[in-house]
Amino acid sequence: MNLGQWLGFICLIFALYILWQIRQILLLAFAAVVLATAMNSAVRRLQKSGLNRGSAVLLTVSITILFFILFFLIVVPPFIEQFQMLVALLPSGLERSRQLLLVVRLNWPSWLPALPDISNLLQDLQPIVTQVFGNFYAIFSNSLSAAVQMLLVMILTLMMLVDPLAYRQVFVRLFPSFYRRRIDEILSECEVALGNWFAGIMLTSLFIAVLSGIGLWILGIKLVLAHALLAGLLNFIPNIGPTLSVIFPVTVALLDIAAPWKAIAVVILYLVIQNIESYLVTPTVMARQVSLLPAVTLLAQIIFASFFGILGLLLALPLAVIAQVCIKEVLIKDILDDWQRDRDPILTVSPTGVSEMSVSNPHLATELPVDADPQEDPMNSSVPGDSETRSP
Template sequence: MRFGKLVGFVLFVALLYILWKIRQVLLLAFTAVAFATVLNHLVRRLQKLGIPRGAAVGLTVVGVLGILAAAIAFIAPSLVSKIPESASLSEQGLIRIQEWYGQFQGMIPGQVLQGVSTQDLWQRLREANSNWTGGFFKVFSGSVNFVLDLLLVIVVTIMLLSNPMAYRRVFLLAFPKFYRSRADDILTDCENALVGWAIGIGFNMVVITLLSGLGLWFLGVPLPIVNAILAGLLTFIPNVGPFLSVIPPTLMALTVSPWRAIAVVILYIVIQQVESNLLTPLVMKRQVSLLPAITLLSQVIFAAFFGLLGLFLALPLVVVLQVWAKALLVEDILNTWPQPRWAKIADSVQGPGH
């Protein structure tokens, strides 16, 4: 008996090790599943119009890829050409801050700020600014690994869309027979949550891009389109994204005048208030409600373990995990303790006398 437990423990540790080694592939697989889940919602809409599933899948995939390709072809050239100018303007903003700090330091009497060394601070800020302006766009560059990962996600997404029920049945086989019906219901809840989240976040990204662009253009901030697109893309990352998106336009506004930088910060605060208090409650009614602290901690944890891809996928992962935790752990075990719901289901399936 002890030997069997030892073997089971060793196999469990080996499984965890294998899963950790292939964590990048698992994240890409989850990305494909999330895309397929959202696109399947569009496929079903087309099927309701009388279009066969095969044709509906083809139209959906070609339509989405066509829209993305057109957007990249229209935006990318001008966006990439503006990156050096963006970095230069941000550098000028840092220099302006350094000059003001030197003037302020000279106005302070005594030795209040005399012992504060700022040389390393400005150097680190410049390095961070350089890495920020170039590093963010490197995520979307045409590196070999990125292209291969993107192709893998696209291919797997199309495979999942072609026959989603077959893959769903295979996944349900991992559960005991008595629990498969319940697991199927949980998968449906996960699908609804992901679709609702995708619709909501997509709408928010578009609205914030438009509001940011109009506001920055009205304030006369350099490169309003670049900063607006950056703000829209970073909306995908709650909490962290809005904070990061305000840095480049604020630094660029400093090259014009101090009040413009203050106006940019106020503009972004107003836009975020509109998003959190108006757009999110209005559009994301179907989304699983996530507590802000849980959202932030999940982003930090996934970023620490899985890097930048983990940071981008943190929210959809938490959406799915919360649905499973609520259904499996809370409703089926904790709320029905001391006899969990799954045990009652098992007893009813086996019948009396077992």
């Protein structure tokens, strides 16, 4: 390697180090992109009804702000109160679970395999659970950090929503001119995938929250609002969220000594709701969503949570959606599909004697017209890369 290559390698390592140091800010920016994409879909629908862009953006932002104000004024105060009570009841619920398991173990038939002694495990688990959920509440109670992050996300969302095309063009121009039209197509695919995911996850979360609240109210479980909201919010975390959401109502149900069957009824209720959501609601609502394999989703959650913490866990699914679109469009279509394909002649000569370049991949096909000016700046074209790129 010569000196220039070494300098380039050092600059690359330094750039990767800087990106790693600001990874939390980049995740907040990605959260703003997701919100801006969802709100931009609403803006486009309003534009189709006859409103101009400015009025549609103003109306969408006003409705969003009004929704959050009503949510924090009406829903959040009782939720915090009930969540505090829920955290206080967790030790009692775990102790009740230990007693029930001890009774079952003592009355276990001798001809069946013996149950393991898990009473010590529950005793060790009780302070851990109390500490974890106490810290969980303390994190959300620390309003300064959360408020600053939410404010940053909202400001970035509004900036992107006002003129999304400008930010899109800046991003597209970071790529070589011959590939800009293709990047623009990939961004459109990502926008559609994110919009479908966000709309689908909002509807399914609302469905789970409402159905959980109604079911728990019928069963007579305490703290219905806290349980229902937690079930809806944790639905944003696939695989892990639904499992966590059932722990809270089961723990509270175990405290009702007069009706021990309620804990089993809560488990059955949540299983029924999750199956209805998985096999009926999700296929209907998310018919156009980018489908992710369960194993891929779980691996994405583990990877992003390991690298980026709780924020990475929350944004694991949209990040996986974007990654899948990029892999499908760039790696598979633009690279692997043409790996062994016979290519056209690389160099041809036109009747005028001007050499032209042609390749088999229509997304990467480039040509130089006879009357084109080689010094023309391709960034001045109306569509990124349009002056150099043939449409497929």
